[in-house]
Amino acid sequence: MLREIGASSIDDLFAVIPEEYRLARDLDIPRQMGESEIVEWFRSAAAKYTVRHTSFLGAGVYRHYRPCIIDSLVQRGEFLTSYTPYQAEITQGTLQAIFEFQTMIAELTGMDVANASMYDGSTGAAEAVMMAVRVTGRDGVLVARTVHPEYREVMHTYAQHREAETGDVMREVGYDPDSGRIDLAALEAAVTDQTACVLVQSPNFFGIIEDIPAIADIAHKKGALLVVSIAEAISLGIVRPPVEADIVSMEAQSFGVALCYGGPYCGVIAAKEKYVRQMPGRLVGQTTDRNGYRGFVLTLSTREQHIRREKATSNICTNQALVALMATIFLTVYGKEGIRELAEHNLAKSAYTAQVLAAGPGARLRFTGAPRFHEFVLHTDEDPAAWHHRLHEEKIVGGLELNRWYPELDHATLWCTTEIVPREKIDIAAKQLAAVSVEA
Numbered sequence: 537m538l539r540e541i542g543a544s545s546i547d548d549l550f551a552v553i554p555e556e557y558r559l560a561r562d563l564d565i566p567r568q569m570g571e572s573e574i575v576e577w578f579r580s581a582a583a584k585y586t587v588r589h590t591s592f593l594g595a596g597v598y599r600h601y602r603p604c605i606i607d608s609l610v611q612r613g614e615f616l617t618s619y620t621p622y623q624a625e626i627t628q629g630t631l632q633a634i635f636e637f638q639t640m641i642a643e644l645t646g647m648d649v650a651n652a653s654m655y656d657g658s659t660g661a662a663e664a665v666m667m668a669v670r671v672t673g674r675d676g677v678l679v680a681r682t683v684h685p686e687y688r689e690v691m692h693t694y695a696q697h698r699e700a701e702t703g704d705v706m707r708e709v710g711y712d713p714d715s716g717r718i719d720l721a722a723l724e725a726a727v728t729d730q731t732a733c734v735l736v737q738s739p740n741f742f743g744i745i746e747d748i749p750a751i752a753d754i755a756h757k758k759g760a761l762l763v764v765s766i767a768e769a770i771s772l773g774i775v776r777p778p779v780e781a782d783i784v785s786m787e788a789q790s791f792g793v794a795l796c797y798g799g800p801y802c803g804v805i806a807a808k809e810k811y812v813r814q815m816p817g818r819l820v821g822q823t824t825d826r827n828g829y830r831g832f833v834l835t836l837s838t839r840e841q842h843i844r845r846e847k848a849t850s851n852i853c854t855n856q857a858l859v860a861l862m863a864t865i866f867l868t869v870y871g872k873e874g875i876r877e878l879a880e881h882n883l884a885k886s887a888y889t890a891q892v893l894a895a896g897p898g899a900r901l902r903f904t905g906a907p908r909f910h911e912f913v914l915h916t917d918e919d920p921a922a923w924h925h926r927l928h929e930e931k932i933v934g935g936l937e938l939n940r941w942y943p944e945l946d947h948a949t950l951w952c953t954t955e956i957v958p959r960e961k962i963d964i965a966a967k968q969l970a971a972v973s974v975e976a
Contacts (some may be wrong), residue, residue: 592933592951595952598954599795615857632832656800658684662691664783668732673732674731678733678760679707680735681709682717739775742903743908744906744912747781772793783812900914920949
């Protein structure tokens with residue numbers, strides 16, 4: 537290179553710089569390191585500032601173990617660089633992965649078809665509600681107050697322009713103070729001939745399993761659809777799928793997707809086949825070519841990038857194919873029995889946590905009249921702020937305070953226990969909560 541540009545040395549390249557401004561010695565920096573040394577240096581530096589806490593937070597985002605194979609596979613170039621099928625039939629690997637994802641989701645939810653994913657659980661729930669409005673031609677939407685509060689905020693954002701034109705579109709239905717489930721009597725009184733759908737979450741925001749058959753019966757008697765949102769996908773390993781629903785929306789983050797400071801996650805919509813043409817997003821299908829070989833095609837894509845805007849079902853511009861691939865790998869690694877065992881593990885850990893925390897002085901469980909999964913609501917006589925600091929000293933993050941969204945639930949916190957929470961940390965948390973109550 538020097539010969540081509542007519543220079544005899546590297547120093548010739550800097551001849552235009554006055555000599556007094558040129559550094560004539562080596563830089564005062566440490567010697568070069570090999571790759572393994574660099575990795576170890578960063579690990580040591582990170583250890584000085586990283587404090588690993590055991591967390592009892594859930595509320596729509598769940599910390600589960602992620603098998604190492606997930607990142608090994610999704611970081612392969614054929615997946616990482618073709619995360620969305622722009623030239624669909626050419627990217628057969630991506631289409632097959634999406635097809636497998638859709639198949640697994642349909643089996644888990646008990647629905648006929650599932651799409652190639654939404655952005656996350658909140659947009660999935662909002663899109664499912666809008667889908668029900670299109671199917672029925674009605675405007676009214678009833679939403680259980682036990683649906684994730686942030687999901688409800690996203691739905692209000694989606695509906696705000698429709699509400700401006702037609703009035704109050706979304707109305708909320710309260711919950712039974714004993715069971716934590718939707719108030720069935722209030723729901724029955726609220727459903728009318730103008731109700732497009734009823735939206736419930738199960739397990740709901742309090743961790744309670746809703747009575748889906750009873751809710752479906754109430755909705756269907758008035759011609760409304762039932763939309764069921766699932767924020768904790770692992771629950772389907774042990775909880776009966778909501779087969780009575782017309783549309784199911786789900787957050788698949790628990791299937792091998794890291795917490796990642798809130799995203800990207802993997803929303804899902806699954807539905808009965810008769811509603812397939814109103815589904816948002818993409819749908820991949822399986823077919824055979826002229827030679828009889830199996831192939832995959834983008835069967836349905838009703839987004840506004842592909843068709844006329846007035847015909848589009850959604851303006852969501854892409855699917856989370858790479859994140860959905862993580863979920864596909866996770867489900868493949870665990871299999872049917874593995875998912876069931878994982879769900880049972882979570883259920884048992886949560887039952888133990890609820891037992892030992894509620895056994896302390898000044899603590900009791902709320903909503904004991906219905907089955908729950910791995911979350912529960914704990915009421916403490918002492919303000920949670922009194923024991924949050926105590927738990928932090930033990931490198932523990934306690935439950936989520938609920939009065940931010942539910943003023944009537946003062947001194948109530950939502951606790952979640954997954955398989956990665958050690959039993960000794962559960963016992964330490966119980967000991968610290970009891971100590972605070974005794975000292976008070």
